[in-house]
Amino acid sequence: MTDFLDTLEATIRARKGADPASSYVARLFGKGRAKIAQKVGEEATEVVIAAVSESPQALTGEAADLVFHLLVLLADAGLTLEDVRAELHRREGVSGIDEKAARPA
Numbered sequence: 001m002t003d004f005l006d007t008l009e010a011t012i013r014a015r016k017g018a019d020p021a022s023s024y025v026a027r028l029f030g031k032g033r034a035k036i037a038q039k040v041g042e043e044a045t046e047v048v049i050a051a052v053s054e055s056p057q058a059l060t061g062e063a064a065d066l067v068f069h070l071l072v073l074l075a076d077a078g079l080t081l082e083d084v085r086a087e088l089h090r091r092e093g094v095s096g097i098d099e100k101a102a103r104p105a
């Protein structure tokens with residue numbers, strides 16, 4: 001699973017500068033960061049709707065759309081899944097409750 005996400009990430013990165021007539025990802029890159037971010041927001045909203053009122057299959061599809069568009073946004077920002085993995089790894093074992101309590105007032 002992780003390997004496939006790495007492959008997808010590489011495919012997305014390779015679409016920078018590709019022909020927008022034949023590549024959805026190239027078209028998205030061409031629209032710019034704000035439009036890509038907007039798509040992530042829209043897909044997140046669709047995840048929320050599916051989670052509360054649709055089937056598990058619908059939620060799976062919307063979650064896939066969200067992850068895919070998030071990968072495009074990360075690539076546009078020059079970030080990688082490895083950056084996200086490293087951040088999650090850094091947080092490993094730190095309870096969200098403890099982390100929040102330690103924040104400056």
Ligand SMILES: N=c1c2ncn([C@@H]3O[C@H](COP(=O)(O)OP(=O)(O)OP(=O)(O)O)[C@@H](O)[C@H]3O)c2ncn1[C@@H]1O[C@H](COP(=O)(O)O)[C@@H](O)[C@H]1O
Nearest residue numbers: 008011012015022023024025026027039042064065068069
């Ligand atoms: N995983 C995906 C993937 N998931 C969703 N989508 C597309 O994302 C779009 C989202 O649909 P929407 O209806 O929300 O968007 P829209 O109406 O097209 O866009 P708006 O006009 O609303 O902004 C659809 O066109 C989907 O086909 C994807 N497009 C591509 N991929 C992967 O990216 C690879 C590269 O794609 P291309 O760049 O198109 O070759 C593909 O081989 C796939 O592996």
